[in-house]
Amino acid sequence: MTLVLVKGQNAPLVASRLRVTVDAAVAVDLSAVLLAATGQVRSDGDVVFYNQQEGAGVSWLPRDGGGAQRVEVDLSAVPADVVRILAVVSLDGLVETFGGGPAPVARIADMTGAELATFLVDGLGAERAVIAWELYRRGDSWKMRAVGQGYSGGLGELLTVHGVNVEQEEPPPTPAGSHQAAPTMPGTPVDGVAQERLYEQVWGIFEDAARSAYALRSAIGYAAQRHDDEVSGLLADPRSRNSPATAAARAEADRRHDELVRRAESDHQRDVAHLLGELRGLADGLPAPMAGWDSPAWRGWRPPETAATAIRIGELHLPEAPELRIPLLFRLPLMRAVWVDSTGADRTAAVSAARSIVVRLLAAHPAGGLSVLVADLAGRGAAHTFDPAGAPGSGPLSTPVATTPQQLSALLDDLVNRVDLMQMAMRVGGAGTVPGMIDGGRRLLVLHDFPYGFDERSLAQLQYLLNEGPRAGVHLLMVADPVDSSSLGPLVSAVWRSMSRVPVVPGDDIGDPWVELTWTFTPDTPIGNSAVDEILTRLARRADNR
Incomplete structure (x- = not known):
């Protein structure tokens, strides 16, 4: 069954080999960006697109018979130090913006062509590049998230934010909500890879929980608004508001509302259960500065050789969970x-x-x-x-x-x-x-x-x-x-x-x-x-x- 995700929602990936495509009313380019735990590329080779068609476990393929460009991912071949893969859609015209036409639809399928998930990338305006999907590690497994974060400066701005050397006269502005690695003093010790991953995993759980709760609230609000509109329309005519047909239509509107809410709550409960499992798996592995005061990590604490990643x-x-x-x-x-x-x-x-x-x-x-x-x-x-x-x-x-x-x-x-x-x-x-x-x-x-x-x-x-x-x-x-x-x-x-x-x-x-x-x-x-x-x-x- 195809999952229909909205901005911020995530779901486990049930296949290790994937095909990403985007349907759009205007000409678009599709690319992939591989990120380390720092949120940055390891090198400029971590961008896979029409001019650099092969990366670590990721391939770019051109339009086939008038179809869309596609990115294929073999998660089993992705190096261990790559923790996220962004599927990026950008405009290849000179003046267009995503807000000037219908919203694109991003799709993920397995290699047999069976569709796993779709995402309507709506709410865009002056953006010329947008992160459609994020594939990211959670422990030993991978998940997918519908992102929809846009960049008005186009692909160059997006790549620069993620550490790619892009030739331009001035550095682009950093979009709200993006997280870049903080500058450090010369001689600052490099944090261990394990601590970096733990830090990123905790923040990933926080982000997933935030987006899941937001998706739940949005779905409940949408269901309530649609229900109100339907009932208001049914009761607008005084001559038919008390008729059996109106009563049946109102009951059907109630049923659709309740079904939408139940589905949203079920999706959220599924997300919470998964995130709780991740937190339990993390509890014993957090170093003392990141752990609770009652953690056994404090009993064996000794001053570290290098500074910890976080405290x-x-x-x-949230009240939902x-x-x-x-x-x-x-x-x-x-x-x-x-x-x-x-x-x-x-x-x-x-x-x-x-x-x-x-x-x-x-x-x-x-x-x-x-x-x-x-x-x-x-x-x-x-x-x-x-x-x-x-x-x-x-x-x-x-x-x-x-x-x-x-x-x-x-x-x-x-x-x-x-x-x-x-x-x-x-x-x-x-x-x-x-x-x-x-x-x-x-x-x-x-x-x-x-x-x-x-x-x-x-x-x-x-x-x-x-x-x-x-x-x-x-x-x-x-x-x-x-x-x-x-x-x-x-x-x-x-x-x-x-x-x-x-x-x-x-x-x-x-x-x-x-x-x-x-x-x-x-x-x-x-x-x-x-x-x-x-x-x-x-x-x-x-x-x-x-």
């Missing part, structure tokens, strides 16, 4: 500052959430690879919360804590100077080439109760660190309630927009970047402090032995 911030779920609790992972290095939003939370909860994130960051780096600096001008007792058992100066934070505006100014001056020196070093070839650069380790500045104690100069320095710090190895974590800064108006509005918000109160909301659903967030705060204290104690012992 866990909390869990997300509360049992599907997906880890929220932040990739390392942190290219956006983290804002622990203490709105509506008591002081202890906010500090505990920040402490959990800091400890995970310390545990994700090699010994000595991350130093933590603290500013606590409000003096609410947060200055030493990251040392084991709360003992000041006994752990990895044995550096002075800024508690006055003067100390904050000196701390910011030092970090700004460090960023400037590191930028100079990266331009000339490494940290050791610049006098005064002590090491290439990273710094994490933890700010409590921002913007208490800040003036215009320190705000400007903070904005500089937010913009330029991550690429130079300087990162920020802020614990703050926006209400506390309401009197400063636009001076701090840019600060909030440049950070990744982490709520403190369980049940608060976070949006996803794909279909913008509102997810319920549970922060990653351990019950009690034993797990956090144990990790900090181990870090302190290693620091004492250096």
Whole structure:
């Protein structure tokens, strides 16, 4: 039976050899792009199209007897380091856009010609290239997803976003919702392939769950709207609204509505069951920084030789599937500052959430690879919360804590100077080439109760660190309630927009970047402090032995 998918839906692939085609009213080109776990091609050879017809397990074939171009895929021959294959449709005319004609229909069949799935790629406007299908790994199997993401800059823009060297005068804009690999400092260790795959798999589960829930809500909304339209039409004529024929037609409309809803719910339940199985399979394999605090991975934790790929911030779920609790992972290095939003939370909860994130960051780096600096001008007792058992100066934070505006100014001056020196070093070839650069380790500045104690100069320095710090190895974590800064108006509005918000109160909301659903967030705060204290104690012992 052919599956009819809508944008965002996914389904398991039941064949390993596939044929992809697209029916369109205008002339189109079909191509395939092979992606590694980073979301980028491994080389320009990972693009299969009319001018490069063979790739790793993928072939391009021309139009046959007036038919469409086609891409054939042998999943068993795809290399292990290729985790996604995009089927891309682009216009070969000079001025056309997809919005100027009927929506194309993308199809997947097996090699006998039996159709497995179709996807009406609708909702397009000025786009000149669009990702129709995504074939992607899930564990030892493959799945297909109807994507429909378009690029107004055409095939060149799409390929550039995915790491292909395309000759053009200016780099194309990045489309909303795309995810590119974050730039890193020279000398940053390359994360292990296994961790990259785990990270991509967790985010893939998150994306699949988001799109499946969106498809469910869309189908239910469509069913309700169609039902309302049908019933309104039946009742429009007062002379026939109470007739047996109208009653029968209304019953049929009810039946069609209920059948659509049942089918959508069944598809969603199938997706949830599959994703739950993936999460269970992942649970024991996640490294400690990505695992829950109750995971056995923490019992055997040792400082890694190279930085971990990501850290866990909390869990997300939707009302349609509360049992599907997906880890929220932040990739390392942190290219956006983290804002622990203490709105509506008591002081202890906010500090505990920040402490959990800091400890995970310390545990994700090699010994000595991350130093933590603290500013606590409000003096609410947060200055030493990251040392084991709360003992000041006994752990990895044995550096002075800024508690006055003067100390904050000196701390910011030092970090700004460090960023400037590191930028100079990266331009000339490494940290050791610049006098005064002590090491290439990273710094994490933890700010409590921002913007208490800040003036215009320190705000400007903070904005500089937010913009330029991550690429130079300087990162920020802020614990703050926006209400506390309401009197400063636009001076701090840019600060909030440049950070990744982490709520403190369980049940608060976070949006996803794909279909913008509102997810319920549970922060990653351990019950009690034993797990956090144990990790900090181990870090302190290693620091004492250096």
